[in-house]
Every structure is written in C-alpha cells, then in structure tokens.
Amino acid sequence: MNLEIPESVKVWSQFAHPVLMWVLLGATLYALYLGIQIRRTRTAEGDVKKELIKGRYNVKHHQVGSLLLALMVLGSIGAMAVTYINSGKLFVNPHLLVGLGMTGLIATSASLTPFLQKGHDWARYTHIGLNLVLVVLFGWQAVTGMQIVQRIIERMAG
Structure with missing residues (x-):
C-alpha cells in the first residue's frame, strides 16, 4: 500500500512544529511562574500563605507540566516525521540534538x-x-528554529 501525501499537506506541515514549540515556550514560562509561586507559598507564613494557597499554583503547575511533557514529546516526534516525509532523511544538526536532549530533560x-x-x-x-x-x-531552540523556518520559506519562494 503506497500512501501518497498531498504536496500542500507536506509543505504546510513544516510549520506545525515551530508554531507548537512557540506555544510551548510560552507555556514553559508560565510553568516557571507557577513554580515560583509554589516556592513562595511554601516559604510564606500567616495570611500571605493563606492567600497564596487559594491560587492553587501546585495544581496548575502539575497540569501545565503534564501538558508540556506530552506535547513536547509528540512535537519532537512529529517534527522528525515531517522532516523525513519532506526530505527523505533527518538532518542531524545541533537543533535536532538539543531538541532530543530537551525531550529527555x-x-x-x-x-x-x-x-x-x-x-x-x-x-x-x-x-x-x-x-x-x-x-x-x-x-536557543527558538532562535535556531526560526533560522530553519527562514530556510524553508526561502526554498519555497525559490
């Protein structure tokens, strides 16, 4: 069985990973904020602690972290799949290696x-x-990823 992917899907699929990763970068910064709030809650006392507990930062941090884990793993696998579908190979470069390292982290x-x-x-x-x-x-990945996106756009235009 030979499944042929339409060219338009192949072309535009290359932009799903960068968009997802920018969203995940924002979510990562939000998770960092929540983690800082958990730390503040842990060290606070009295009324300040009571007020911080109402924010349920621990629950939110856990939920955002779980979503980040799932979407980062799926985004990494998806990016490699799209690259292979469009190029017939994976480009072993610092962006790929750092991305795999981040998935492990x-x-x-x-x-x-x-x-x-x-x-x-x-x-x-x-x-x-x-x-x-x-x-x-x-x-760092955001910067190198945008360089890759620029090369894709230049190739599409040329």
Whole structure:
C-alpha cells in the first residue's frame, strides 16, 4: 500500500512544529511562574500563605507540566516525521540534538514528581535545575528554529 501525501499537506506541515514549540515556550514560562509561586507559598507564613494557597499554583503547575511533557514529546516526534516525509532523511544538526536532549530533560524532570510529592529536597532542586536548563535551551531552540523556518520559506519562494 503506497500512501501518497498531498504536496500542500507536506509543505504546510513544516510549520506545525515551530508554531507548537512557540506555544510551548510560552507555556514553559508560565510553568516557571507557577513554580515560583509554589516556592513562595511554601516559604510564606500567616495570611500571605493563606492567600497564596487559594491560587492553587501546585495544581496548575502539575497540569501545565503534564501538558508540556506530552506535547513536547509528540512535537519532537512529529517534527522528525515531517522532516523525513519532506526530505527523505533527518538532518542531524545541533537543533535536532538539543531538541532530543530537551525531550529527555523534560521526561526526567517529570519523573521526579513522586519524590517531589513526598517532599524530597534533592528531587526539588534537581527538578528546578533541569527545568532551568530546559528554559535556556528552549530559548536557543527558538532562535535556531526560526533560522530553519527562514530556510524553508526561502526554498519555497525559490
């Protein structure tokens, strides 16, 4: 069975990954904000703590983090699939390797959840460290990803 993908789908599918990743970068920054609020809640006292608890930052952080994990893994796999469909190969370059590393980082960070829930400080500091590296790499990926998008657009125009 030979399934032929329409050319228009092949062309426009190349833009799904960059759009998704920009949305995920925003969601990652929101998760960072929520994490900071959790930390503030943990260290606050009295009425300030009561007010912060009402924000349910821990629940929101967990939900956003879970969504980030799922969409980053699917986005990484999807990007490789689209690249292969359009080019017949994967381009092994820093953008791909860093993206795969980021997928591993977010999975490792998420895997610490049971230890975080039990209050292990080592897990908390590891989670924070992994996610700070992830945010820095995400910023770098945004720049290199836009360079790739520019090359795709130039190829489409030429």
